[in-house]
Amino acid sequence: MSFDYILETRDICKNFGKLAANDRISLKIKRNTIHSIVGENGAGKSTLMNILTNIHKADSGEILINGKEVKFKSTIDAARQGIGMVYQEFMLMKGFTSFENIIVGFEEKKGIAIDFKESRKKVERICDEYHFPLPLDTLIDDLPVSVLQQIEIVKVLYRGAEIIILDEPTSSLTPQGIRGLFSAIRALRDLGKTVLFITHKLKEVFEISDEISVLRDGKLIGTYQPSDVNPQKLANLMVGREVILKANKAPHEVGETVLKVDNLSVYDKDGIERVKGVSFDIKKGEILGIAGVAGSGQQHLSEALYGLTRPKQGSSIEFNGEEISRGNPLDRHKNRIGYVPQDRIGSGCNVNGTIWENCIMGYHKARGFDPPWLLNYKQAHDFSRKVVEDFDVKIQTIEDRVGSLSGGNIQKLIVGREFSQQNILLIIEDPTRGIDVGAIEYIWEKLLDFAAQGVSVLMISHDLNEVMQLSDRIMVMYDGHLYNAGNYLELTEEQIGLIMMGGSLHE
Amino acid sequence: MNKTTKLGEEFKINLIKYSFSLFAVLLIGSLLIMAQGENPITAVSSIFVGAFGSKVNFGNTLHWMAPCMLVGTAALIAFRSGVMNLGLEGQIYFGALAAGLAGYMVELPPIIHPLFCIVVGGIAGMLWALLPAILRLFFNISEVISTLILNYIAILLAELFTILLMKFEKNMSVTNIATTKILDSARLLVLIKGTNATSALIIAAVILVVVYLVYKYTVVGYELKQVGQNLKFAKIGGVNASRVFISIFLISGFIAGICGATETIGVNYKFISRFSANLGWDGVMITRVAANSPGGVAVVSFIWAAFKAGAMHMERNTVLNRYVINLLQAIFVLFISIDYKMLYTNYKERKFIKSQSLKERD
Numbered sequence: 075m076s077f078d079y080i081l082e083t084r085d086i087c088k089n090f091g092k093l094a095a096n097d098r099i100s101l102k103i104k105r106n107t108i109h110s111i112v113g114e115n116g117a118g119k120s121t122l123m124n125i126l127t128n129i130h131k132a133d134s135g136e137i138l139i140n141g142k143e144v145k146f147k148s149t150i151d152a153a154r155q156g157i158g159m160v161y162q163e164f165m166l167m168k169g170f171t172s173f174e175n176i177i178v179g180f181e182e183k184k185g186i187a188i189d190f191k192e193s194r195k196k197v198e199r200i201c202d203e204y205h206f207p208l209p210l211d212t213l214i215d216d217l218p219v220s221v222l223q224q225i226e227i228v229k230v231l232y233r234g235a236e237i238i239i240l241d242e243p244t245s246s247l248t249p250q251g252i253r254g255l256f257s258a259i260r261a262l263r264d265l266g267k268t269v270l271f272i273t274h275k276l277k278e279v280f281e282i283s284d285e286i287s288v289l290r291d292g293k294l295i296g297t298y299q300p301s302d303v304n305p306q307k308l309a310n311l312m313v314g315r316e317v318i319l320k321a322n323k324a325p326h327e328v329g330e331t332v333l334k335v336d337n338l339s340v341y342d343k344d345g346i347e348r349v350k351g352v353s354f355d356i357k358k359g360e361i362l363g364i365a366g367v368a369g370s371g372q373q374h375l376s377e378a379l380y381g382l383t384r385p386k387q388g389s390s391i392e393f394n395g396e397e398i399s400r401g402n403p404l405d406r407h408k409n410r411i412g413y414v415p416q417d418r419i420g421s422g423c424n425v426n427g428t429i430w431e432n433c434i435m436g437y438h439k440a441r442g443f444d445p446p447w448l449l450n451y452k453q454a455h456d457f458s459r460k461v462v463e464d465f466d467v468k469i470q471t472i473e474d475r476v477g478s479l480s481g482g483n484i485q486k487l488i489v490g491r492e493f494s495q496q497n498i499l500l501i502i503e504d505p506t507r508g509i510d511v512g513a514i515e516y517i518w519e520k521l522l523d524f525a526a527q528g529v530s531v532l533m534i535s536h537d538l539n540e541v542m543q544l545s546d547r548i549m550v551m552y553d554g555h556l557y558n559a560g561n562y563l564e565l566t567e568e569q570i571g572l573i574m575m576g577g578s579l580h581e
Numbered sequence: 582m583n584k585t586t587k588l589g590e591e592f593k594i595n596l597i598k599y600s601f602s603l604f605a606v607l608l609i610g611s612l613l614i615m616a617q618g619e620n621p622i623t624a625v626s627s628i629f630v631g632a633f634g635s636k637v638n639f640g641n642t643l644h645w646m647a648p649c650m651l652v653g654t655a656a657l658i659a660f661r662s663g664v665m666n667l668g669l670e671g672q673i674y675f676g677a678l679a680a681g682l683a684g685y686m687v688e689l690p691p692i693i694h695p696l697f698c699i700v701v702g703g704i705a706g707m708l709w710a711l712l713p714a715i716l717r718l719f720f721n722i723s724e725v726i727s728t729l730i731l732n733y734i735a736i737l738l739a740e741l742f743t744i745l746l747m748k749f750e751k752n753m754s755v756t757n758i759a760t761t762k763i764l765d766s767a768r769l770l771v772l773i774k775g776t777n778a779t780s781a782l783i784i785a786a787v788i789l790v791v792v793y794l795v796y797k798y799t800v801v802g803y804e805l806k807q808v809g810q811n812l813k814f815a816k817i818g819g820v821n822a823s824r825v826f827i828s829i830f831l832i833s834g835f836i837a838g839i840c841g842a843t844e845t846i847g848v849n850y851k852f853i854s855r856f857s858a859n860l861g862w863d864g865v866m867i868t869r870v871a872a873n874s875p876g877g878v879a880v881v882s883f884i885w886a887a888f889k890a891g892a893m894h895m896e897r898n899t900v901l902n903r904y905v906i907n908l909l910q911a912i913f914v915l916f917i918s919i920d921y922k923m924l925y926t927n928y929k930e931r932k933f934i935k936s937q938s939l940k941e942r943d
Contacts, residue, residue, distance in 0.1 A: 402821070417813075421813035431803065
């Protein structure tokens with residue numbers, strides 16, 4: 075039984091609404107190799123993996139294992155057929171030992187009772203064979219991340235996986251942890267397994283892969299040998315999309331410094347440092363664009379800037395010469411700083427509220443009513459109507475529920491709310507994610523307009539094209555650090571793409 | 582057009598929700614009643630007579646409406662802002678005890694005295710509600726757990742205080758544990774003679790109207806609603822969530838305390854240990870059925886009160902126990918709580934997938 079390809083997909087398609095997340099993907103994975111799948115966020119990597127593990131059902135297309143077509147009934151069925159996935163977020167249960175976490179759901183049985191002895195033997199055999207010296211009887215609560223990952227790998231091996239999918243496995247590891255992981259991955263391959271390695275970090279791809287497949291915009295661009303491509307070319311393949319939209323930005327002068335951030339560090343609630351001592355400033359009328367792959371620390375940066383999380387001691391955020399790092403969101407509103415969060419539905423608006431209720435959030439305290447405790451309906455409605463008219467939000471009446479609007483209209487509403495309060499600085503995340511082309515153009519135009527009028531904009535976006543089209547100055551966030559990426563049109567998209575993936579321009 | 586279709590759909594789902602729940606409860610209720618050898622129609626008419634049959638009966642309904650409305654309002658304030666205050670029962674007990682003490686320990690002129698008792702009761706309920714709020718904010722203990730547990734502590738603690746204060750014997754039977762009768766000056770005004778329909782109803786109505794006005798016309802009311810519907814959105818908008826959380830707990834506890842106080846100075850004229858037949862839970866159910874709207878609380882409280890008054894009458898005139906009504910009320914709340922909208926969308930999705938797979942086969 076010797077087929078060249080252990081896993082094959084044929085014309086896999088998956089649509090989410092109008093979005094084609096996977097568009098006729100035909101991928102071939104050679105047995106006994108380490109196969110990297112690279113692509114930007116939203117390129118369709120996760121969707122494809124979720125189809126392989128039966129979390130999603132493909133709209134059409136076939137999956138072949140060892141040359142035979144398979145149809146999975148459930149995720150457990152996919153595991154039985156030999157596909158095991160190690161997720162980015164570990165699926166381990168606290169309060170249980172490593173051993174218990176490994177065998178859960180697939181215990182060896184003696185009648186209806188769990189045969190702990192037999193299960194234990196099996197786990198120990200796997201640990202021995204693949205050189206994972208795991209502390210089997212320790213509660214997982216007490217173990218470091220790198221060990222948890224090994225537990226996840228042993229778990230899929232225990233379940234009989236032949237193909238092991240690792241989804242962004244290095245994102246939470248230290249450099250030493252990554253080295254350990256890579257030697258483990260090589261050991262898996264040498265002992266006959268096949269590894270699918272999902273990542274967007276170029277350096278790692280070249281270090282570990284036997285073959286590399288590139289996804290972009292839901293399509294498979296191609297499969298390459300590492301010797302045939304270099305980091306520059308790979309970045310090109312990953313981000314080199316056609317530019318559909320041009321912002322027609324006119325270069326303009328900027329004024330004095332408005333925001334000055336110095337040595338800002340932010341920890342998340344698990345105590346992991348997500349923003350690592352970044353420093354930057356924004357001048358009056360300047361659009362500073364921060365590009366970067368999702369999860370590089372952008373979220374934590376903007377939350378700290380807006381006073382939602384407290385930065386580490388020693389961090390400094392100066393706004394018009396005043397230290398504001400200990401303030402709260404209300405202070406930011408009063409300082410005339412606006413914020414358009416990335417998660418439009420989750421934190422940008424209240425979908426169950428009316429248009430006017432959504433328009434006056436923030437305004438109601440920072441600009442205020444007279445007397446301040448009384449909700450002045452006329453003032454609230456007037457302000458809301460102004461937002462709606464100025465920003466071309468298509469509604470029937472301001473008593474409509476926001477949930478009944480399209481994504482583009484909701485975004486116009488939120489941007490309008492933050493722009494209609496004579497703000498001096500605007501922090502905006504992914505201004506145009508998931509909205510239609512017309513709304514994108516409208517919001518871009520507005521952003522440039524306001525910058526021309528002297529409003530400073532900090533734009534954090536995952537869309538590199540957007541950053542390049544709008545920003546006076548570009549920085550790239552990678553792994554919690556900020557890197558300078560030059561002024562407007564100074565660097566090419568490919569060069570910035572390279573920095574986004576952790577590469578360096580001078581290699 | 583967009584708006585009307587949207588509103589129309591919401592209205593349709595609500596209509597389906599309430600009429601289906603009513604129908605289901607009537608069906609289950611009829612079966613339950615028939616299983617006990619009683620005619621459902623006799624039972625229903627007996628409830629109706631008990632609730633509205635005479636001036637006294639109607640007075641009884643009004644009597645029950647006051648605590649229902651008060652505790653319903655207390656629950657409304659919490660649930661509308663997403664705060665799970667399940668400790669209303671305990672807050673009622675502290676309010677009732679404090680009002681009972683204020684009723685005989687202090688001498689004040691009429692009108693002022695009952696108002697004093699009510700404020701004291703409210704403050705006692707508020708202080709008891711402060712405890713879970715602190716536990717949540719400083720020790721991160723979920724208020725669902727802490728308020729539930731504190732209910733039992735409150736009931737027994739109120740009993741212990743009464744025993745110590747009145748110097749009762751330890752082995753005294755629970756039903757006799759009560760404080761000294763309150764002074765006549767502390768009593769609430771009786772509205773319908775021969776019943777316990779008192780000015781508590783007016784107090785409850787005033788409080789509910791004030792709450793309605795606060796929600797409708799003040800910045801605080803706006804913030805309370807937004808916090809309940811999307812906390813993150815409100816936080817980014819500059820709402821101080823911790824302060825809102827504490828205020829909600831305190832106000833909710835204050836009104837629950839008032840509820841206990843009116844029972845003491847309007848009905849029992851003394852604090853009686855274990856007097857409340859799960860009033861706190863009635864409040865939770867009333868708000869649930871009223872879908873967190875102040876107007877709804879008034880209507881549902883009236884219905885709830887009619888059932889409470891009618892159930893007693895039914896128990897006397899039929900073979901049925903009045904707890905049958907409690908049971909049916911609870912079942913009704915369960916049916917109301919079903920997410921019909923989600924069921925509907927799931928159903929549509931499944932139908933869609935089925936039609937897709939059928940197409941594939943062709």
